[in-house]
Structure formats: C-alpha cells, structure tokens
Amino acid sequence: MLYETIRPLLFSLDPETAHEFSLASLHVLGRFLPAGKPAESDPVQLMGLSFPNRIGLAAGLDKNGEAIDGLARFGFGFIEIGTVTPRPQPGNPRPRMFRLPEVRGIINRMGFNNHGVEVLVANVKAAKYRGILGINIGKNFDTPIEQAADDYLACLDKVYPLASYVTVNISSPNTKNLRQLQGESELDDLLGRLKARQQQLTETHGRYVPLTLKIAPDLEPEQVTTIADALRRHRIDGVIATNTTISRDKVQGVRYAEQQGGLSGAPVFEASTAVVAQLAHALAGELPIIAAGGVLDGRAARAKLDAGAGLVQVYSGLIYRGPGLVGECVRATADHRHSAAPHPSGPARAA
Template sequence: MLYDLARPLLFSLDAETAHEFTLATLNVAGRVLPRGKPLAAEPVRVMGLDFPNRVGLAAGLDKNGEAIDGLARMGFGFLEIGTVTPRPQPGNPRPRLFRLPEVRGIINRMGFNNHGVDVLVANVRAAKYRGILGINIGKNFDTAIERAADDYLACLDKVYALASYVTVNISSPNTANLRQLQGESELDDLLGRLKASQERLADQHGRYVPLVLKIAPDLDDAQVTNIADALRRHRIDGVIATNTTISRDKVQGVRYAEQQGGLSGAPVFEASTAVVAKLVRALAGELPVIAAGGITDARSARAKLDAGAALVQLYSGLIYRGPGLVGECVRATDDGRGTTA
C-alpha cells in the first residue's frame, strides 16, 4: 500500500534518479529500523546452502552493497549485489535507464557503473545482514577481452571470504564484447581458471563458496547445450538464467524501445523461461538453475519453478509492483519441495 502511494512520485522522476533515491531510502531504513527477516516458507537446500525461501533479489539494484540491510527488510530469502569490477568506473553516459510502463519493461545500458570491489567489500563488512549473500562480479570496460579472466579472478579473490556464493556475469550487453565469453573456447578457459582459483581459495579460507554463471537469453539451442556441457565439465555449482535481452520483438512501437541496452521485465519472460527449461533438460539435475527475467507476479514466479528452476530472482518487477511482490512470489513458490540440489 505504501509503495502504491509512493510510486507516482518515483515515476515522476528520471528513472535513474528514482533508483538512486530508492537506494538512499533503503540505506537509511536499514540503519534505523530493526533488522529484517526472510518471509517464512519451507526452507530449501541449493548448492549446499540453506535458503529460507526461494525468492531472491537479482544483481543490479544494489551494485555497491550500499543498502543491504534495507533490502533485507523486504523478506527475500537471499540477496545478490553487484555487478562489481576490480576498479571503479562511471559506466555509460546518462540517460541510460528507461521505463517502458506499457509493457512493464526496463531498458538499461548502465555499463557496470560501480565504485569498485574494495568499496563493495567495505560495505558488506559494515552490514548487519547475515543471510545468504551472492556477489556478482564482472570486468572493467577497458580490460581487453583476452584478459577478462584476470578481472574476474581479482574480484573473486577479494569477495570470496564474504560471499555465500559468487556469480560470474558474462552476459551483460552493455560492456563491449563481454558476451564473447559465452563462446565455447572462451568459456572453457574462463571457467577452468575460475574453478582452480575457487579450489585454492577454499583451502585458504577453510570454506567452499559456490560459483554461479549468469547467462543471456539470446542463445540458440546449440549454445545452451555447449554452456551446459562446460558447466558440468568444470563442476560449476549453479547457473542463473537469464540476464537482459537485446531483442526488441516484444516491444515494437513502444516508447524507448529503440534505445540501446538490455531489456528486462515482462517482455523477457518467455525467452528467459525457455532458456531455463532448455538448461534444466541439458543439465539433467547435475546443477541447479536460478531463474531471473520477467517475474512480475505469482504466476510468472511459479512458471519458473515449473520450468525446473530451484530459485527465482526479482528486479524489474519490483519497480512496477514494489515490495509486495516479494511476499506474493514467496507464497507462489512455497511448495514444500525442500532440498533440490
């Protein structure tokens, strides 16, 4: 109800200004209000971690970990922050974030704007939140694609001790050539180096932190199969399907549809869910799929689980529906299945 009252004000602001205002408000709420708790549901064990419910926050909303405690008050079963890069970077020029309210969509070309991994680490250390925290890592825009693995390894080294799991983002359309890393040979090299680093860090810290790969929805069947094979071969712990799409098939004629960037929200639901189903079949239960993309209500959240996902993540749907969407999705995905992977 409170969000219904606040939404007209937020939507009267430029989309990125509204985003910044929301984060600042959540930051204050996290510091002055009692610590938040996940909404009650049947717990589920995934990747060796115990999730209090199946509904998480997707990366992108809190890139620097500035509002972790405020976000925790929404009832999520887990939070994912980032994408973070080794060095700070401003991202692409503004404006770079656009609402498509007619179709409950968002287009962004943010470009991994963030304050750098050291600031994120400091923010995580300062947070009171002790729930499941994913940290999403990427490469700096000016790092040559041939040296991208160096950036991922640098971030992994710094966040490992603080993360419940680490997500490797190779699927944003807003960093030049990044999606090349989804290619068969590039992915094989990257995953091999990350897995070796994970094993070293597990020995060093005395704890195993799962590695998760985040992929795009704009993949054909052969590409999905190749990615699934690489995930199994390198014993990666999970996969997030999906990031934003570069397709505009679902938003033809809609204002801002011509803007460059990744499209998220309801228009990506079908393509994203199709990738989830293909991955589930290709992986045959060997590792879990976390579904993100187009979850705007209980039905769409439930559809992700019906496609075989173990967990779901929200982002764009929150812009249109507010915090009430979290509880709606928790109820829709609370099926008592317990341990899944």
C-alpha cells in the first residue's frame, strides 16, 4: 500500500534518478534499523547452500552493495549484488534507462557502471546482512575481449572470501562484444580458467564458493545445449537464465522501444522462461537453474519453477510492484517441490 502511494512520485522522476533515490533511501533504512530477516517458507538446498525461500534479488539493482541491509528487509531468500568490474567505470552516457509502463518493461544501457570491486568489498564488509549473498562479476569496457578472463579472475579473487556464490556475467548486451563469451570456444576457455581458480581459492580460504553463469535469452536452442554441455563439462555449480533481451518483438510501437539496450520486465518473460525449460531438458537436473526475467507476480514466479528452475530472481518487477512482490512470490512458490541432484563439486557454505 505504501509503495502504491509513492510510486507516482518515483515515476515522475527520470528512471535513473528514481533508482538512485531509492537506493539512497534503502541505504539509510538499512543503516539505522535492525537487520532484516528472510521470509521463512519452503527452504531449499541448492549448490550446497540453504535458501530460506526461493525468491532472490537479481543483480543490477545494487551494483555496489550500498543498500544490502535495506534490501534485506524485503524478505528475500537471497540477494545478488553487482555487476562489479575490477576498476571503477562510469558506464554509458545518460539517459540510459527508460520505462515502458504500457507493457511493464524497462530498457537499460547502463554499461556496468560501478565503483569498482574494492568499493563493493568494503560495502559488503560493512553490511549487517548474514544471509545468502551472490556477487555478480564482469569485465571493464576497455578490456579487450581476448583478455576478459583476466578481469573475471581479478574480481573472483577479491569477492571470493565474502560471497555465498559468485555469478559470471557474460550476457549483458551493454558491454561491447561481451556476448561473444557465450561462444563455444570462448566459453570453454573462460570456464576452464575460472574453475581452476575456484579450486585454488577453495584451498586458500578453506571454503567452497559456488560459481554460476548468467546467460542471455537471445539464444538458439542449439546454443543453449552447447552452453549446458560446457557447464557440465567444467562442473559449474549453477546457471542463471536469463539476462535482458535485445529483441523488441513484444514492444513494437511502444514509446522508447527503439532505444538501444537490454529489455527487461514482462516483455522478456516468455523468452527467458523458454530458455529455462531448454536448460532443464539439457541439464536433466545435473545442476540448478536460477530463473530471472519478467517476474511481476506470483504466478510468473511459479511458472519459472514449473519450467525447471529451483530459484527465482526479481528486479524490474520491484519497480512496478514494489516490495510486496517479494512476499507474493514467496507464497506462490512455497509448496513447490523441486528436486535437484547434488553437485559433484562438493559442499559450499554461505558467507
């Protein structure tokens, strides 16, 4: 009810200004109020982690980990922050975020704007939150694609001691050539290097931190199969499906539809859910799927589980529905019995 009251004010602001205002408010809220607790409902064990419920925050909302404690009060079963890069970068020129309220969509071309991994690490250390925390990592825009793995490894080294799991983002459409890393040979090389470093870090820190890969919705079925094979071959711990789409099929004629960037929200629901189903078929339960894309109500969250996901993330839905969306989705997925085979890589522990 409160969000319905303030949403017109937020929607009267430029989308990025509203985003910044909301994050700043959540930062203050988290600083002065006791730590929030997740809604306890149908806990699930995946990737060696115990999730108190199946609904999480997708990366992108809190890139620098500035508002973790405020966001924790929404009742999420897990929170993912980032995408973070080794060095700070401003991202693409503004304006770079556009609302499409007629279809409950958002287009963004932020370009991995963030303060760099050192700032994110400091923010995580300062947070009171002790739940499951995913950290999403990427490459700097000016790092040649041939050297992208070096950026991912640099971030992995920094965030590993603090993360419950680490997500490798190779699917944003807003960093030049990034999606090339979804190609068979490029992906094979990247995953091989990340898995080797994960094993080294496990020995160094005495704890196993799962790795997940975030992929795009704009993939042909054979590409999804190729990615699934690579995930199994390299014993990656999970996959997030999906990022934003570059397709405009669902928003033809809508204001701002011509803007460049990734489209999220309701228009990406069908494509992202189709990728979840394709992955579920290809992986046959060998590793868990975290679904993201177009979850604006409890039915959509349930549909993601029915397609084969074990967990669900929200982001754009929060813009249109507010924090009440989290509780609705938790309730809608509470009685879903999703089984996932234990991963052979070994146990993991939350940070």
